[in-house]
Amino acid sequence: MxxxxxxxxxxxxxxxxxxxxxxxxxxxxxxxxxxxxxxxxxxxxxxxxxxxxxxxxxxxxxxxxxxxxxxxxxxxxxxxxxxxxxxxxxxxxxxxxxxxxxxxxxxxxxxxxxxxxxxxxxxxxxxxxxxxxxxxxxxxxxxxxxxxxxxxxxxxxxxxxxFDGDRVVRTIRSAEPESALVADLNRAIERFDVSVGSYPEDDGEEKRITVRGDSVEAVEAAIAWLDERV
Missing domain, CATH: 3.40.980.10 (MoaB/Mog-like domain)
Incomplete structure (x- = not known):
């Protein structure tokens, strides 16, 4: 929706x-x-x-x-x-x-x-x-x-x-600089067919990485894959 x-x-x-x-x-x-x-x-x-x-x-x-x-x-x-x-x-x-x-x-x-x-x-x-x-x-x-x-x-x-839809959202956090995340975020998008965004937290130290997609399995797999790397 x-x-x-x-x-x-x-x-x-x-x-x-x-x-x-x-x-x-x-x-x-x-x-x-x-x-x-x-x-x-x-x-x-x-x-x-x-x-x-x-x-x-x-x-x-x-x-x-x-x-x-x-x-x-x-x-x-x-x-x-x-x-x-x-x-x-x-x-x-x-x-x-x-x-x-x-x-x-x-x-x-x-x-x-x-x-x-x-x-x-x-x-x-x-x-x-x-x-x-x-x-x-x-x-x-x-x-x-x-x-x-x-x-x-x-x-x-x-x-x-x-209002009821199938969009799935999951979030993890990383202390890595945003520039160091780019390659892995792009790989996740290509590998799992999801959208991925990186957003600075208010404290300026961590980044919130959000994965969105229409498949629970794909989003969960992308989160798990990213969690091992970032």
Whole structure:
């Protein structure tokens, strides 16, 4: 299974906020054997998001979109989803119920346009938000989640079972300089038909060597072979 991640927000492109959502999602998907084929960050602009989303959906088994969901002026992701799928935004009963339920927990009156906050592309399935105000949705192979990390993480739990792949990942560590690893890493790639990467650890002393492949036997064999050499 190959998935693309699309994060939306002018604040991400300006460096005002670090894009931790993409890293977190990529790690969770890898744990489920899913391969993330690409990660893309786009501004809060419908005319930019809609065509790029359509392209991602065509080339991936699924797309997860985070950010730009809600009822504030810069929240245009649902508009872009609607444009990409030619599915007008309509008030979704389940999404509206969730918004009203969340508002009922607030102290005092909160001036919220419930219709705007609960509008989803026609024909989509609502993804409930038990942590915050903004509902998500699924339309065909595209899953849309809020950008607030706590909400996104909780809502991913609602859809996690939709993501299941055969990608296998194993890791070992080596104190050898990266230049000394090159020959053996290349031999492992050729010998076992796997992909291999070397990444410096935070302490700067060890290297993390990660082997990825679609066969448990091939990945385990490559790890064992490398472990004897590096």
């Amino acid at each position: 190959q998935v693309a991640l699309l994060t939306v927000g002018d604040e991400l492109l300006a460096g005002d906020i670090a894009d931790t959502n993409a890293a977190w999602l990529a790690a969770r998907l890898a744990e489920r054997g899913v391969s993330v084929r690409e990660i893309l960050t786009l501004p809060d602009t419908v005319e930019v998001i809609a065509p790029r989303l359509g392209d991602l959906a065509e080339r991936s088994d699924a797309v997860i979109v985070t950010g730009g969901v809600g009822g504030t002026p810069d929240d245009v992701t649902m508009d872009a989803i609607a444009a990409a799928f030619d599915a007008p935004l309509t008030t979704h009963p389940e999404a509206r119920a969730g918004v009203e339920r969340t508002l009922s927990k607030y102290d005092g009156d909160v001036d919220v346009d419930i219709e705007a906050w609960s509008a989803l592309p026609e024909g989509s399935e609502a993804i409930p938000n038990e942590v915050g105000l903004s509902p998500g949705c699924r339309i065909e192979s595209v899953y849309v989640l809020p950008g607030i990390p706590e909400e996104m993480k909780a809502m991913f739990g609602e859809i996690a079972d939709a």
